[in-house]
């Protein structure tokens with residue numbers, strides 16, 4: 001199959017490289033000439049494990065091409081994927097479809113043969129219908145059709161998620177679209193990945209419903225964690241105890257500082273906006289958003305309590321800044337409101353993140369950046385584990401303690417055992433670990 005990917009952001013670049021790796025002929029297009037030039041030089045515009053090697057090997061095999069020329073890039077295509085950004089529109093939370101529709105208009109004028117136009121970007125219900133309308137209005141060749149094929153890629157594990165998906169969702173109204181997408185994903189059938197065909201609007205909604213449900217699991221366990229702290233129970237065990245029930249499942253039940261990233265915050269708001277426009281209440285998702293926003297804002301209070309009730313003049317070391325490990329993405333990261341609230345409370349904040357510094361620095365004015373976790377800890381009254389990078393899981397806590405001024409460790413990701421931390425002379429406060437806290441009091 002000959003595939004064109006419009007937009008070489010996170011989703012476009014990962015999807016394009018993986019589709020080329022399946023053996024398809026893939027051309028990735030981006031308006032940003034500087035980005036395309038960087039990729040030609042082997043420099044990835046995003047940090048994703050394994051991506052650089054995957055791009056390079058497929059370029060070398062002649063199956064993966066990058067260009068700024070849309071007309072040239074779509075000339076021979078069987079399918080054109082739209083993977084441009086859909087940021088939350090300022091003010092109302094609606095996904096901003098300006099880039100999607102602009103790309104479709106330009107594409108419609110450039111096409112010379114019937115293609116399947118596939119949205120990979122997360123787009124509100126009805127966007128596929130509008131794309132089909134624009135294709136017709138702009139005089140795209142007869143037989144062109146629109147389909148929806150949402151992505152379910154986690155940052156940091158995107159290549160594995162693309163190659164070993166739980167399912168592939170294809171929303172299409174035309175048989176031709178189903179045939180072309182079945183061909184494209186044929187290599188995955190061999191791995192028995194279920195390919196599910198639905199209507200176009202249904203596929204669009206599946207993406208939002210999936211992310212809203214995962215966000216719900218997280219907010220649910222975060223509230224249960226608060227209850228655990230109050231009643232002397234342990235949320236890690238509660239999560240395991242309920243997660244072993246197959247109907248519930250163990251995943252996405254890690255209590256923490258609240259979810260962030262490029263998807264959950266934006267997609268939950270977009271779902272609420274879609275529901276509002278449709279005149280349908282979504283009380284659960286609405287509460288999930290509220291719980292998560294409040295949670296992020298509350299994290300600084302935990303730090304304040306751990307250093308004796310006042311942040312003024314206290315030195316706080318933040319370990320990890322990105323919204324999760326294995327990414328440099330800072331979008332909606334819990335570290336941002338945390339650092340801001342600590343500074344507002346009069347604290348001096350030092351931070352270390354293994355890869356996120358470049359993205360984080362402009363977002364965190366007033367924060368001192370350290371070269372490693374041990375340097376961040378020098379003179380600190382408290383250490384706060386904000387992101388569960390692997391390298392923070394086995395820190396030499398005695399060495400940390402020796403350079404600190406105080407002795408508080410606040411583990412917002414529950415990666416340490418209280419006993420190990422206390423053995424190093426530090427005090428421990430995790431999330432939702434009430435039983436042990438009571439015993440230790």
Ligand code: UDX
Pocket residue numbers: 151152153154155156211214218251252253254255256257258259260261262263264323324
């Ligand atoms: C998510 C979805 O998983 C993916 O399918 C979708 O297409 C894009 O959005 P991503 O945002 O990359 O992927 O990260 P994910 O691993 O899902 O984590 C999202 C946020 O939830 C992070 O802030 C993470 O720390 C938090 N989280 C996740 C928890 O707090 N607890 C959990 O149990 C799981």
